[in-house]
Amino acid sequence: MADQEDLYQDDSSAAEEPQWEGQVYTSADGTRRVLRRRPPVLEACGLGVRIGGRAILEGISFKVRKGETVAIIGESGCGKTVFLKTAIRLMTPTEGTVLFSGIDLGKLNGRQLSEVRCRIGFVFQQAALFDSMTIGENIMFPILQQNPRTPLKELNDRVAELLYEVGMTPDVARRMPVELSGGMRKRVGFARALAGNPELMLYDEPTTGLDPIMSDVINELMVRVRDNHKVTGIVVTHDMKSAKKVANRIVMFYPQSRLEEGQPQIVYDGPSDEIELSQDKRVTQFVEGEAGERLMEMTEAQHAR
Amino acid sequence: MSSEWTAEKITLADRLTIFVGTIGKSLSDRIIYAGQLAAFSLSTFYWLFARPAKKETLVGACYRIGVQSLPVIMLTGTFIGMVLAVQTHPQFKAVGLESRLGAAINLSLVKELGPVLAATMLAGRIGSSIAAELGTMRVTEQIDALASMGPNPIHYLVVPRFIACLFMIPGLTIMADAMGVLGGAFFSIKLLGVDWGYYWDYSRHAVSQYDVFAGMFKSIFFGGAIALVSCYHGFNCDAGAEGVGKASTRSFVVSFVMILLLDLLLGIFLDKIHVAWFGGGAKSVV
Structure with missing residues (x-):
C-alpha cells in the first residue's frame, strides 16, 4: 500500500517530497518509506x-505512471x-502536448508515429x-505490423493463446x-490490442452496452x-463500478461548456477508493448518479439558445 | 418565454444581407471542400510513392474493381453501341450515307461515349461502393483502429484502390469499347441491313489509333478522379447510416461532374496535341 500511495503523490508539492527513486523518507504519519516513483508512460x-x-x-x-491504471470518468x-x-x-x-515515454508525439513524422x-x-x-477479415486475421494484424515475416505457425499459436486468454x-x-x-467482439478487440505486447492500453468505454456479467468479465480482463x-x-468509462x-x-473531467473561464476541467484526480470523500459536489453527484438540478440547467440552456 | 419575441418586418436590406451571406457561405464551403480534396489527393500521391502498396490489398482491390465490374461494363458497352446504331441510322439513311454508319458509331464510341459512359457506370458501381465501405469503416471506428495499430490509413486503404482504379478502369473501358463496337456492328449489319464491307471499311478510315489512345488516356484520369473522390467522401463521412448514404451519393455526383469536366478539358488538350503532332483537325465521318 505504501508503494501505491507513493504512486499518487502530486508533483506540485515536489519541493517537500523526496525527489528520487529509492530515497528513504519520513511520511506525514511518521512512518519511514522508500520512494518508488515510477516514470510517466503518458503525460498530457x-x-x-x-x-x-x-x-x-x-x-x-x-500523468499516467508506469504500471498504474487510470480511469477517466465524466458525463457524456x-x-x-x-x-x-x-x-x-x-x-x-x-x-498542448502529449508525451509518450518522454517522446513528444507532435514532433514525430508519420513513420515514427506509426x-x-x-x-x-x-x-x-x-x-x-x-x-473484411476473420477473427484470426484481426488478431494477427498488429503482430504482422511489427514483424511482417512472422511464420504462420507462430501466428496461429499466438492467436490461439490470445483467444484462450480472453476466454475463447x-x-x-x-x-x-x-x-x-x-x-465476444469486445473480447476479440481485447485480444487484438494485446497482440502487439503493448506498453500502454487505452480502453474506450469497454463495458458500455454489455450485460452485468459480461461487463464484469471485461473488468476482470x-x-x-x-x-x-x-x-x-x-480506461474511459461511465461505469463507477468498473472504474x-x-x-x-x-481522473474526472467536467464538460468545458459548463465551466466558467479559467476553471480547471479536471475536477478530481486521486485514488479510486477515495473519490466518495471528495468535497466537490460535481464529483459526488456523478459518483452517486444523482441528476440534481441538471435537468433544469439543461432546459434553461436550451431556452437561452 | 414566447412573449419576449416580437415580430419585425424583414426589410430589403435584410433580404440582401441574407442573400449575400448565403452565396458567400456556399462559395467558401466549396473552396474549403476543393482545398480538402486537393490535400487528400496530395497525401495519396505522397503515400503512392513513399512506400509500395501491400500486394494482398492491391490484388483484392483490382479483383473487386476490375474483374467484378466486367459483366456490367460489357453489358453497358453493348447497349451503347446498339443504341447509337438505332439513333443514328435514320439520320444517315435520310441523307444517303447509311454506309458510313460504322464510322460515326465507332468514332463516338472509342473517343467519347465509351470512356465517359463506362466511367459513369463505374462511378456508380465502384465509386459509391468505395465511399460506402470506407464510410462504414469511419463510422465504426475501423479507420481509427487501423491507424492506432501503426499503418497509415491512406497508404493502407486509399492507395490500393487508387492504383486499382487507375489501371483497371482503362482496361474496362477497352472492354466497353469492344463490346460497343460489336453491339453497334451486330445491330447495324444484321438488323438494319447496312453493308458489312462498307461498315468496317469506313470505320477503319475514320477511327485512328490516336482516337483509341485518346479514349484510353482520358479513362486513366477518370479512374483516378473516381478513386480520389470516393475515398475522400468515405474518409470524411458523417456519423450514422445517413452519413454513409450521403457520402455514397455525394461521391457519385462529384465523380460524375469531375468526369464531365475532365472530358471537356482533356478533349481540348488532346485535340491540340493532335493538331500539333499530326496536323489538321478531327477527321470527318462523311
Missing part, C-alpha cells in the same frame, strides 16, 4: 482540443474519448474489428466478426492485463 501537458470552433478539452494536464460530451484519441494523435490537439502506435493497444467502444476457443479464429455477439502483464492502462474495480486512480 496543457492539452486542448477544439472541434468546429467549440472547445472540447482545455488545459488538461496529468466532456471529452473523454477525444482525450483518448488525442493521446495517440488520432486527433490533433489545438494546444512505430510509437505499435507500442500502444487500443480497445474501441464497439471493438472496431475489421469486417481457437476455432473462433475462423469466424467473421459479424458472426459474434457484442461481448482489464485487471489481468494490469496485474499479469504489468501494462499501464487508461473502482480496475483503476488505481480516477
Whole structure:
C-alpha cells in the first residue's frame, strides 16, 4: 500500500517530497518509506482540443505512471474519448502536448508515429474489428505490423493463446466478426490490442452496452492485463463500478461548456477508493448518479439558445 | 418565454444581407471542400510513392474493381453501341450515307461515349461502393483502429484502390469499347441491313489509333478522379447510416461532374496535341 500511495503523490508539492527513486523518507504519519516513483508512460501537458470552433478539452494536464491504471470518468460530451484519441494523435490537439515515454508525439513524422502506435493497444467502444477479415486475421494484424515475416505457425499459436486468454476457443479464429455477439467482439478487440505486447492500453468505454456479467468479465480482463502483464492502462468509462474495480486512480473531467473561464476541467484526480470523500459536489453527484438540478440547467440552456 | 419575441418586418436590406451571406457561405464551403480534396489527393500521391502498396490489398482491390465490374461494363458497352446504331441510322439513311454508319458509331464510341459512359457506370458501381465501405469503416471506428495499430490509413486503404482504379478502369473501358463496337456492328449489319464491307471499311478510315489512345488516356484520369473522390467522401463521412448514404451519393455526383469536366478539358488538350503532332483537325465521318 505504501508503494501505491507513493504512486499518487502530486508533483506540485515536489519541493517537500523526496525527489528520487529509492530515497528513504519520513511520511506525514511518521512512518519511514522508500520512494518508488515510477516514470510517466503518458503525460498530457496543457492539452486542448477544439472541434468546429467549440472547445472540447482545455488545459488538461496529468500523468499516467508506469504500471498504474487510470480511469477517466465524466458525463457524456466532456471529452473523454477525444482525450483518448488525442493521446495517440488520432486527433490533433489545438494546444498542448502529449508525451509518450518522454517522446513528444507532435514532433514525430508519420513513420515514427506509426512505430510509437505499435507500442500502444487500443480497445474501441464497439471493438472496431475489421469486417473484411476473420477473427484470426484481426488478431494477427498488429503482430504482422511489427514483424511482417512472422511464420504462420507462430501466428496461429499466438492467436490461439490470445483467444484462450480472453476466454475463447481457437476455432473462433475462423469466424467473421459479424458472426459474434457484442461481448465476444469486445473480447476479440481485447485480444487484438494485446497482440502487439503493448506498453500502454487505452480502453474506450469497454463495458458500455454489455450485460452485468459480461461487463464484469471485461473488468476482470482489464485487471489481468494490469496485474499479469504489468501494462499501464487508461480506461474511459461511465461505469463507477468498473472504474473502482480496475483503476488505481480516477481522473474526472467536467464538460468545458459548463465551466466558467479559467476553471480547471479536471475536477478530481486521486485514488479510486477515495473519490466518495471528495468535497466537490460535481464529483459526488456523478459518483452517486444523482441528476440534481441538471435537468433544469439543461432546459434553461436550451431556452437561452 | 414566447412573449419576449416580437415580430419585425424583414426589410430589403435584410433580404440582401441574407442573400449575400448565403452565396458567400456556399462559395467558401466549396473552396474549403476543393482545398480538402486537393490535400487528400496530395497525401495519396505522397503515400503512392513513399512506400509500395501491400500486394494482398492491391490484388483484392483490382479483383473487386476490375474483374467484378466486367459483366456490367460489357453489358453497358453493348447497349451503347446498339443504341447509337438505332439513333443514328435514320439520320444517315435520310441523307444517303447509311454506309458510313460504322464510322460515326465507332468514332463516338472509342473517343467519347465509351470512356465517359463506362466511367459513369463505374462511378456508380465502384465509386459509391468505395465511399460506402470506407464510410462504414469511419463510422465504426475501423479507420481509427487501423491507424492506432501503426499503418497509415491512406497508404493502407486509399492507395490500393487508387492504383486499382487507375489501371483497371482503362482496361474496362477497352472492354466497353469492344463490346460497343460489336453491339453497334451486330445491330447495324444484321438488323438494319447496312453493308458489312462498307461498315468496317469506313470505320477503319475514320477511327485512328490516336482516337483509341485518346479514349484510353482520358479513362486513366477518370479512374483516378473516381478513386480520389470516393475515398475522400468515405474518409470524411458523417456519423450514422445517413452519413454513409450521403457520402455514397455525394461521391457519385462529384465523380460524375469531375468526369464531365475532365472530358471537356482533356478533349481540348488532346485535340491540340493532335493538331500539333499530326496536323489538321478531327477527321470527318462523311
